[in-house]
Amino acid sequence: MGRLIYQFHIRLKKIEPPIWRRIQVPDTYNFWGLHIAIQDAMGWLDCHLHSFRFRPKHKRDFIEIGIPGEEWDDHETLPGWETELSLYLHEPGQLLEYEYDFGDGWVHDVLFEGLLVKEKGNKYPKCIGGERACPPEDCGGVPGYYKLLDILNDPVHEDHQDMVAWLKGHLKNYYPYNPDEFSVEKVRFSNPVTRWKKAFLEE
Structure with a gap:
């Protein structure tokens, strides 16, 4: 582990012309790390709840990963910080739905484009493309x-x-x-562990 990267294409749904980003994250990331990378690349401020949803191949029920809610919620939400990307992402072309801010309802298509070998000298996560603010x-x-x-x-x-x-x-x-307006050069990624501690441990 640690020598590969996951590449994703993220597109915000229902808006034209499209708002999209292409990012690469380390293979050591979990879904919380991917969430933080999407937030930073898109330009969101991580002020609201989020969720990843997808249906595994040959399965009837969909998987939901994010921040678990109350015990009486109808559907179980797996904690993103305990769920590794490698557990569910195996084949290029897998499509996830990522929703941010359940009030405004910003829904994104997140396409897993594949696993690549890290390029020497590059730092990850990395944004390698995108359009519009x-x-x-x-x-x-x-x-x-x-x-x-x-x-x-x-x-x-x-x-x-x-x-x-x-x-x-x-x-x-x-x-x-x-x-x-959008510039790849202006994207700055934060540490997902630090962000998790700030979100859940600091009062």
């Missing part, structure tokens, strides 16, 4: 995103100044927001 957090899902773009494109819209003020005052200053 991630929607701002808490903008109201796909309908809210399109409404946001309409308002920003209309300087005389009655809500234009309020929307600009909201973007500027956000946890992440999104202003000026350019939906077509």
Whole structure:
């Protein structure tokens, strides 16, 4: 272990032109690590719950991996930090559904493109491609995103100044927001272990 990398193509569903990223993560990663890598590559802030869902080959029931909920939940959610990628990802072409923020409902197609040998001198995880900016957090899902773009494109819209003020005052200053802007070079990945400790151990 530790000499290979998993390559994924991530596309945000129901938005055109497409918002997508291509990333590579170490084969030592679990699903929590993949979650953090997707968050960092897409540009999300990891402020909400998430879940991976997929149906294994020749199985009737789907698997859900994320943050386990209450004991009375109808479907078991496996903890991502205890579930290795190697347990379920074996064949290129496997497709996972990744949902972030169950309120806004950002659903992504995550395509497992294959296992590759690490290139000497490269650091992983790594973003090797992508297009268009991630929607701002808490903008109201796909309908809210399109409404946001309409308002920003209309300087005389009655809500234009309020929307600009909201973007500027956000946890992440999104202003000026350019939906077509994305740079691989600006992607910075955080340590998933550190992020887990911050999320679950710090008060």
